[in-house]
Amino acid sequence: MADMKMPRHAMPAQDPEVRSHNFNEVALGYTKEMAMEEATRCLGCPKMPCKNGCPVQINIPDFVAKVAEGDFEGAYEVIHRTSSLPAVCGRVCPQESQCEKYCVRGVKGEPVAIGRMERFVADWHNAHAKEASAKPVSNGHKVAIIGSGPAGLTCAGDLAKLGYQVTIFEALHKAGGVLVYGIPEFRLPKAIVQKEVDGLKALGVEICTNTVIGKTITIDELMGEKGFEAVFIGSGAGLPKFMNIPGENLQGVYSANEFLTRINLMKAYREGSDTPIKHSLKVAVVGGGNVAMDAARCAKRLGADVSIIYRRSEKELPARAEEVEHAKEEGIIFRTLTNPVAILGYNNPDDRRDPKNGSVCGIRCIKMELGEPDEKGRRRPIEVKDSEFDMEMDCVIMALGTNPNPLIKNTTKGLDVNNHGGIIVNEDALTSREGVYAGGDAVTGAATVILAMGAGKQAAASIDEYLKNK
Amino acid sequence: MLMYRIARKKPLNATVTLMDIEAPMVAKKAEPGQFIILRVDEEGERIPLTIAGYDREKGLVTIIYQVVGATTVKLNAKNEGDYLQDFVGPLGNATETEGLKKVAVVGGGVGCAIALPVAQKLHAEGCEVHSVIGFRSKDIVILEDEFRACSDELKVMTDDGTHGEKGLVTDALDALIQAGNQYDEVIAIGPIIMMKFVCKTTEKYGIKTIVSMCPIMIDGTGMCGGCRLTVDGQTKFACVDGPDFDGSKVDFDEAISRGAIYKEFERHAYDEACNLFKKEVK
Numbered sequence: 089m090a091d092m093k094m095p096r097h098a099m100p101a102q103d104p105e106v107r108s109h110n111f112n113e114v115a116l117g118y119t120k121e122m123a124m125e126e127a128t129r130c131l132g133c134p135k136m137p138c139k140n141g142c143p144v145q146i147n148i149p150d151f152v153a154k155v156a157e158g159d160f161e162g163a164y165e166v167i168h169r170t171s172s173l174p175a176v177c178g179r180v181c182p183q184e185s186q187c188e189k190y191c192v193r194g195v196k197g198e199p200v201a202i203g204r205m206e207r208f209v210a211d212w213h214n215a216h217a218k219e220a221s222a223k224p225v226s227n228g229h230k231v232a233i234i235g236s237g238p239a240g241l242t243c244a245g246d247l248a249k250l251g252y253q254v255t256i257f258e259a260l261h262k263a264g265g266v267l268v269y270g271i272p273e274f275r276l277p278k279a280i281v282q283k284e285v286d287g288l289k290a291l292g293v294e295i296c297t298n299t300v301i302g303k304t305i306t307i308d309e310l311m312g313e314k315g316f317e318a319v320f321i322g323s324g325a326g327l328p329k330f331m332n333i334p335g336e337n338l339q340g341v342y343s344a345n346e347f348l349t350r351i352n353l354m355k356a357y358r359e360g361s362d363t364p365i366k367h368s369l370k371v372a373v374v375g376g377g378n379v380a381m382d383a384a385r386c387a388k389r390l391g392a393d394v395s396i397i398y399r400r401s402e403k404e405l406p407a408r409a410e411e412v413e414h415a416k417e418e419g420i421i422f423r424t425l426t427n428p429v430a431i432l433g434y435n436n437p438d439d440r441r442d443p444k445n446g447s448v449c450g451i452r453c454i455k456m457e458l459g460e461p462d463e464k465g466r467r468r469p470i471e472v473k474d475s476e477f478d479m480e481m482d483c484v485i486m487a488l489g490t491n492p493n494p495l496i497k498n499t500t501k502g503l504d505v506n507n508h509g510g511i512i513v514n515e516d517a518l519t520s521r522e523g524v525y526a527g528g529d530a531v532t533g534a535a536t537v538i539l540a541m542g543a544g545k546q547a548a549a550s551i552d553e554y555l556k557n558k
Numbered sequence: 559m560l561m562y563r564i565a566r567k568k569p570l571n572a573t574v575t576l577m578d579i580e581a582p583m584v585a586k587k588a589e590p591g592q593f594i595i596l597r598v599d600e601e602g603e604r605i606p607l608t609i610a611g612y613d614r615e616k617g618l619v620t621i622i623y624q625v626v627g628a629t630t631v632k633l634n635a636k637n638e639g640d641y642l643q644d645f646v647g648p649l650g651n652a653t654e655t656e657g658l659k660k661v662a663v664v665g666g667g668v669g670c671a672i673a674l675p676v677a678q679k680l681h682a683e684g685c686e687v688h689s690v691i692g693f694r695s696k697d698i699v700i701l702e703d704e705f706r707a708c709s710d711e712l713k714v715m716t717d718d719g720t721h722g723e724k725g726l727v728t729d730a731l732d733a734l735i736q737a738g739n740q741y742d743e744v745i746a747i748g749p750i751i752m753m754k755f756v757c758k759t760t761e762k763y764g765i766k767t768i769v770s771m772c773p774i775m776i777d778g779t780g781m782c783g784g785c786r787l788t789v790d791g792q793t794k795f796a797c798v799d800g801p802d803f804d805g806s807k808v809d810f811d812e813a814i815s816r817g818a819i820y821k822e823f824e825r826h827a828y829d830e831a832c833n834l835f836k837k838e839v840k
Contacts, residue, residue, distance in 0.1 A: 259779045261644040298646040300779055304583050328783035339819045343783035349776050363603040364823040446815030493780045
């Protein structure tokens with residue numbers, strides 16, 4: 089019987105004052121005892137509302153029951169049946185809007201900490217399990233995966249286990265996609281991503297880095313001379329969005345993608361790094377999603393005073409609750425119901441050679457209020473008349489989402505895209521081209537790791553079905 | 559996994575060097591106007607370099623670089639037979655040459671390395687090519703013979719008059735236009751300030767002028783947004799929308815300013831890299 093009195097176990101974390109000066113992981117993870125105790129809070133509902141809230145349908149009550157028994161490897165097996173990257177998802181999934189949102193314990197109190205237990209189980213497995221992942225027997229069919237982010241890794245893993253000869257093509261020099269260039273070390277240690285990538289290699293998956301599909305080689309060439317029978321496009325989101333306000337191209341205005349890539353992929357935060365990054369004193373991050381939180385917390389760790397500027401109210405922040413909480417603990421200021429109208433540049437009229445000319449010196453914002461709900465039910469932000477004000481800043485980071493990357497669309501005949509540029513797929517993840525499947529941000533626009541994984545999973549099943557019947 | 563072997567290394571002048579890199583997949587697709595991104599070693603930064611030539615059969619891509627910062631110091635320390643960590647491309651769009659009958663190609667300094675394959679391609683397609691190449695001084699003139707071979711007319715300019723004619727590339731271009739040459743297009747590749755003034759020169763004659771922009775970038779595939787420019791009042795990304803743009807519409811002053819963001823950092827890194835190599839030599 090579930091323990092109804094026990095409160096949800098808090099996540100041990102690095103002290104905010106300490107962690108805001110380092111890039112080590114913030115959340116430290118449950119101990120064995122904490123995980124087993126937390127597991128006893130689960131009611132084991134037969135209808136499993138939590139499972140239905142999970143984009144990859146993990147049998148949550150089943151794995152939690154195994155955690156309660158101390159059978160962590162058994163718990164891992166349950167999770168791994170439907171999720172390829174549990175150590176990643178346990179860290180980056182927005183559980184409060186998925187599994188934990190539907191937890192019955194949450195109706196009158198706090199939901200069971202499903203995500204934290206998932207993380208514990210995955211970490212336990214990674215630390216203890218003896219990797220005996222034997223290479224599956226090849227079925228002789230070749231499948232190409234474009235992009236090594238969560239969608240591509242998942243699709244590759246599922247297909248490799250079924251015996252397909254899988255090759256992943258990655259544009260950057262390192263595999264992992266957004267898991268390595270986007271999400272910071274303090275939220276998702278890169279060693280965890282590397283372990284997942286190594287796991288795929290052990291299954292026989294080949295990874296070709298430095299290969300830009302649409303430039304180095306096209307999809308038609310992959311399916312022609314290279315002999316791939318099916319292709320999965322998991323190329324992720326593309327060009328960063330800007331607001332089209334004055335001053336956006338001043339020195340010191342970054343897209344979140346650029347800022348995060350310099351830090352996470354290129355390690356610009358390390359002393360002596362070859363890749364430069366501007367060390368600023370006052371940073372404004374525009375946007376309210378996870379990427380905005382990541383950029384803000386990175387800027388903080390580089391020593392700046394950081395403000396998040398978001399046009400709706402705190403309630404509408406699209407970021408994971410835990411990220412907002414962590415950001416606040418680290419001293420990041422939230423200026424909600426505020427929207428930039430211009431970025432202000434330094435200009436010394438007496439000295440045209442002043443090195444500060446052309447760099448950011450402030451941001452002009454306007455106050456907002458919430459009006460009627462829009463078609464998605466979110467209340468529309470409206471400008472408050474004559475409420476402009478200026479703030480001093482020497483760096484502005486735009487975290488407003490992305491537009492789809494045009495490279496693959498422009499070089500693949502017959503590949504249909506919607507009016508936002510996202511690749512059109514049916515319920516089987518099939519595009520308008522035979523044998524070409526797609527999923528993740530390349531289809532949906534910027535979304536979450538777990539949704540991309542779900543799409544990669546669906547595509548793997550569809551590709552298997554397609555090639556078996558071909 | 560070290561695949562990108564340096565097949566040839568040849569200094570062109572005191573600070574400019576040519577390398578042929580073994581990269582068959584890049585060589586197969588490379589076209590004039592496109593660029594590559596390389597990393598010298600595991601800790602290296604990603605730097606874009608415009609393609610200076612290619613040999614599809616041998617699988618070689620030619621790059622020509624000037625030693626200006628820490629990364630090019632490191633690159634220059636590599637020798638024939640050594641390997642580069644990463645080499646990706648070809649990126650960006652190729653220079654459009656179709657239908658052009660008479661073109662002036664203007665190259666400045668190390669930019670001549672990128673202008674050359676464009677001139678060669680135009681020449682091979684039967685276009686009349688007038689080339690104007692400019693340098694500070696005689697001792698840094700590069701690729702003169704190569705330009706002569708693919709140009710119907712060649713003007714070599716030096717700032718100090720130690721070689722060719724004394725003057726700027728814009729002087730020579732202006733004189734060519736004044737002499738009655740009617741160009742379908744002018745293609746200018748070199749320092750931003752040179753491209754800006756080439757555009758000012760051609761503006762008065764209403765000649766379409768294409769410039770090749772090489773701003774700071776990281777991925778080169780349309781992800782980071784660092785390479786953005788203002789073209790015709792709109793934000794464009796050099797990596798996927800360019801690197802060639804209609805020069806009359808480019809905000810060059812903004813591009814110069816954006817290019818200067820890491821100047822301080824680069825100066826320190828350059829000094830450190832030089833000191834490091836000096837120590838090794840000792």
